[in-house]
Amino acid sequence: MTPYSNASHKRYIRGYLLPIDTTPAPCYSCGSGLDLCTDCADMIDKNSPIPRYYQIAEFIKEQIAAGELTDGARLPSEREMSDLLGVSRMTVRQALTYLQSDGLIEVHQGVGAFVASPKQTYDVFQLLGFSEAIARRGERVESVVLEQGKMQAPVQVAQQLALKRGEPVLKVMRLRKVNSEPVLLETSYVPAALCAGIENSDFATSSLYALLEQRYGIQLQRAQQTVECVVANEYEQALFGLRAGTAMLLLEGVTYGRHDLPVEYFKAIYRGDRCKFHLESWRNHGGVATASAQRVSVIVG
Numbered sequence: 001m002t003p004y005s006n007a008s009h010k011r012y013i014r015g016y017l018l019p020i021d022t023t024p025a026p027c028y029s030c031g032s033g034l035d036l037c038t039d040c041a042d043m044i045d046k047n048s049p050i051p052r053y054y055q056i057a058e059f060i061k062e063q064i065a066a067g068e069l070t071d072g073a074r075l076p077s078e079r080e081m082s083d084l085l086g087v088s089r090m091t092v093r094q095a096l097t098y099l100q101s102d103g104l105i106e107v108h109q110g111v112g113a114f115v116a117s118p119k120q121t122y123d124v125f126q127l128l129g130f131s132e133a134i135a136r137r138g139e140r141v142e143s144v145v146l147e148q149g150k151m152q153a154p155v156q157v158a159q160q161l162a163l164k165r166g167e168p169v170l171k172v173m174r175l176r177k178v179n180s181e182p183v184l185l186e187t188s189y190v191p192a193a194l195c196a197g198i199e200n201s202d203f204a205t206s207s208l209y210a211l212l213e214q215r216y217g218i219q220l221q222r223a224q225q226t227v228e229c230v231v232a233n234e235y236e237q238a239l240f241g242l243r244a245g246t247a248m249l250l251l252e253g254v255t256y257g258r259h260d261l262p263v264e265y266f267k268a269i270y271r272g273d274r275c276k277f278h279l280e281s282w283r284n285h286g287g288v289a290t291a292s293a294q295r296v297s298v299i300v301g
Contacts, residue, residue: 044085071116140179144204145203146173152167153168161265183271194216220257224256230247231245232269236248246273
């Protein structure tokens with residue numbers, strides 16, 4: 001970081017670029033052209049009931065969303081932000097912890113805080129395999145097979161796939177990475193009767209959906225799934241390299257083929273700090289039911 005010069009400058013105030021004629025107090029540039037601390041100090045309302053750490057964090061979030069703070073930009077140190085914003089280091093630390101838990105910044109001990117790369121976005125209404133979805137964006141996907149083989153269907157799996165308890169199913173558990181970063185732990189169960197010999201496939205390089213459709217002629221039609229916030233357990237923390245208590249997103253559901261034949265029961269655990277889901281909702285006017293109006297249900301419990 002380089003110290004702010006004493007030359008006349010322009011300042012961002014509530015989204016507007018305004019000329020300022022007065023000579024500013026020293027500040028620090030975060031590498032994006034935005035004078036973060038000076039601008040943030042103007043935005044903090046010390047008489048507001050909203051905590052100061054939250055105001056600071058929300059301001060930084062806005063700058064990241066607007067592209068003023070770009071991927072890899074270094075934030076000022078806790079001490080610098082504390083001095084320039086007129087708040088305690090504890091308040092600054094709370095703001096940074098909040099941003100880090102949201103996956104918006106990365107904190108490297110002894111080095112500093114940096115803007116994280118953008119979260120992976122998935123459209124839950126497109127019935128695509130993970131490899132297919134990532135490939136469409138031109139990114140590199142890697143699969144690490146943790147478990148693969150035939151087994152007797154546990155009770156829940158049998159219920160979801162309309163099987164008798166103990167009927168054979170294929171189980172595949174994979175850790176999925178995007179650009180070498182682990183983002184998803186995915187477990188799939190498929191009735192063995194639908195796809196003889198599929199347990200011998202190379203799931204480190206093959207798409208399950210592509211195999212089902214191309215080798216076995218199973219046309220996938222739709223999926224019913226729920227999205228739930230969960231906390232990473234010890235095993236998931238170790239796999240993803242996460243801190244205890246990290247929030248995760250759990251997708252769980254069933255994929256169906258023609259004639260509503262259950263083909264796959266799946267559980268997919270996404271990193272909450274690196275992934276988000278795209279939803280599109282339509283207003284239902286006049287009480288007329290439409291397919292698009294019923295695309296999302298929210299279950300609270």
